[in-house]
Amino acid sequence: MVQLAPAVAMDEVTFRSDTVLSDVHLYTPNHRHLMVRLNSVGQPVFLSQFKLLWSQDSWTDSGAKGGDHGDVHTKEPPSAETGSTGSPPGSGHSNEGFSLQAGADTTGREAAEAQLDEDGDLDVVRRPRAASDPNPAGPPRDKVHPMILAQEEDDILGEEAQGSPHDIIRIEHTMATPLEDVGKQVWRGALLLADYILFRQDLFRGCTALELGAGTGLASIIAATAARTVYCTDVGADLLAMCQRNIALNSHLAAAGVKVKELDWLKDDLCTDPEVPFSWSQEEISDLYNHTTILFAAEVFYDDDLTDAVFKTLSRLAHRLKNACTAILSVEKRLNFTLRHLDVTCEAYDHFRSCLRALEQLADGKLRFVVEPVEASFPQLLVYERIQQLELWKIIAEPVT
Numbered sequence: 001m002v003q004l005a006p007a008v009a010m011d012e013v014t015f016r017s018d019t020v021l022s023d024v025h026l027y028t029p030n031h032r033h034l035m036v037r038l039n040s041v042g043q044p045v046f047l048s049q050f051k052l053l054w055s056q057d058s059w060t061d062s063g064a065k066g067g068d069h070g071d072v073h074t075k076e077p078p079s080a081e082t083g084s085t086g087s088p089p090g091s092g093h094s095n096e097g098f099s100l101q102a103g104a105d106t107t108g109r110e111a112a113e114a115q116l117d118e119d120g121d122l123d124v125v126r127r128p129r130a131a132s133d134p135n136p137a138g139p140p141r142d143k144v145h146p147m148i149l150a151q152e153e154d155d156i157l158g159e160e161a162q163g164s165p166h167d168i169i170r171i172e173h174t175m176a177t178p179l180e181d182v183g184k185q186v187w188r189g190a191l192l193l194a195d196y197i198l199f200r201q202d203l204f205r206g207c208t209a210l211e212l213g214a215g216t217g218l219a220s221i222i223a224a225t226a227a228r229t230v231y232c233t234d235v236g237a238d239l240l241a242m243c244q245r246n247i248a249l250n251s252h253l254a255a256a257g258v259k260v261k262e263l264d265w266l267k268d269d270l271c272t273d274p275e276v277p278f279s280w281s282q283e284e285i286s287d288l289y290n291h292t293t294i295l296f297a298a299e300v301f302y303d304d305d306l307t308d309a310v311f312k313t314l315s316r317l318a319h320r321l322k323n324a325c326t327a328i329l330s331v332e333k334r335l336n337f338t339l340r341h342l343d344v345t346c347e348a349y350d351h352f353r354s355c356l357r358a359l360e361q362l363a364d365g366k367l368r369f370v371v372e373p374v375e376a377s378f379p380q381l382l383v384y385e386r387i388q389q390l391e392l393w394k395i396i397a398e399p400v401t
Contacts, residue, residue: 009079021176022185024384036172040238045175050169050218053381072328076303076368169382170249172242173216182302183215184237189299189330190215191384192376194222194394196328197296199378203224203326208291210317212263212310213300217243223296224254233263240278259284265309268316290322301352311355318367318397327395328374334389356393370396 025048033280036047174184197204197219211220211232220232220243232243235301243260262271262278271279295317301307318325333349360371374392 010344018178019176019183020179020185021084022182022187023172023225024117024186024188024191025242032161032400039174039242043177043184045174045242046170047170047172050171051107051383052167052169053383066132070383120233166252167216169221169253170216171216171321172249173247179399181239183213183234183236184218184242186218187299187332188384188390189332190389191220191382192298192390192392193219193298193328193330195386196330196374197222197226198381204294207293208287209294210263210288210292212265212295212297212313213301214243215239215261217246217260219260219296219298220258221247221250221254223294224256224258225235227256228293229256229291230258231263231284231292232258232260235262235264254354263313265306289320292317292321293325294324295325295327296328296329301329301330302334302348303349304348307348307351307355311359314395315359315362315369318369327397329393329395331391331393332387332389333391356395359395365400368398368400370398372396 025046026376037045039045051328133270171186173186174181177184184369204223206226206228208229209223209227209231211217211223211230214220214232214234217232220230223399224230224247232247234240240260240262247254247258247260260278261280261284262276264271270285272282272285273279295314297310300310315329331349333346335346356371359369362369372394375393376386376390376392380386
């Protein structure tokens with residue numbers, strides 16, 4: 001006798017999943033999106049390229065001389081029809097190559113259309129293979145050798161990393177991770193924050209900055225193009241090791257020193273145990289508290305408890321810093337339908353906004369926090385979908401006088 005499975009109650013979750021995938025990896029086309037290794041916990045690690053749509057010469061001329069941040073120049077992204085990625089500024093290449101490439105693509109399409117049979121199916125012409133012929137008329141077929149990926153392959157940096165162009169950011173990341181490993185993916189909020197950093201080079205130039213929940217380290221790498229020192233912080237030895245590798249992959253972009261460090265939002269003090277990877281030295285702690293003026297974080301507001309911990313950490317750091325500081329926060333307002341409300345809600349975002357209000361109303365007689373939104377009208381220098389749900393917030397911590 002077959003027993004039927006008990007019916008699922010209406011108030012129970014119908015679909016269960018502990019895996020999440022960033023929209024950046026799901027929808028954004030990439031010139032290179034390769035699996036390169038397995039990390040220490042056996043997760044596949046991919047290498048993606050993110051193109052910077054800037055003019056390096058113009059940016060250097062306006063930025064290095066202290067020009068206004070409104071002078072940042074952008075160039076139009078390459079046409080999707082040509083399939084080209086453009087040439088780096090100052091390379092001397094003209095658009096003739098793009099036209100030739102487009103012509104070659106057109107010829108290829110015509111050839112493909114000509115190789116269709118009467119039913120419209122692709123007619124594949126195969127080279128005859130006579131094993132008994134000791135002297136074949138044509139050249140031998142090319143042999144394809146699969147590449148075997150080794151766990152924690154160390155030679156992926158190689159010479160290719162040193163020769164990377166100045167308009168390409170190369171990021172190692174994972175895909176479709178459990179919720180606790182979402183920092184190993186690239187999120188749209190990090191790309192929005194990176195755009196703002198590139199736009200406000202004057203704010204970051206020569207400063208000491210700290211990123212909370214850096215994840216893959218993309219925003220820290222961008223900040224290092226202008227800042228004096230960037231502390232790239234998160235938790236987890238494997239995640240921090242990935243940050244370290246990404247910084248090495250993009251050393252051609254960073255003008256500042258990027259230091260990867262552990263910073264746990266649930267702990268009041270920084271880890272100084274020399275036996276712990278990515279711990280802090282006393283000199284680094286002194287430099288952090290004496291010189292930091294910028295704090296920034298992207299896409300770390302997806303869990304209420306962690307959001308509370310982030311704001312407590314921001315407040316604690318602001319009180320310990322010697323100078324007044326500015327915090328820049330990036331968040332995506334994610335809409336979800338919940339059975340509890342029978343409506344579309346955004347509870348994580350609502351909790352984030354409530355924490356902003358609580359911080360603004362904080363009165364301890366030492367610091368005053370000014371919270372203001374940042375209009376996302378600045379130029380887009382990275383290729384991603386800047387949706388309306390992406391937001392930037394600025395928090396200015398000033399001493400009470």
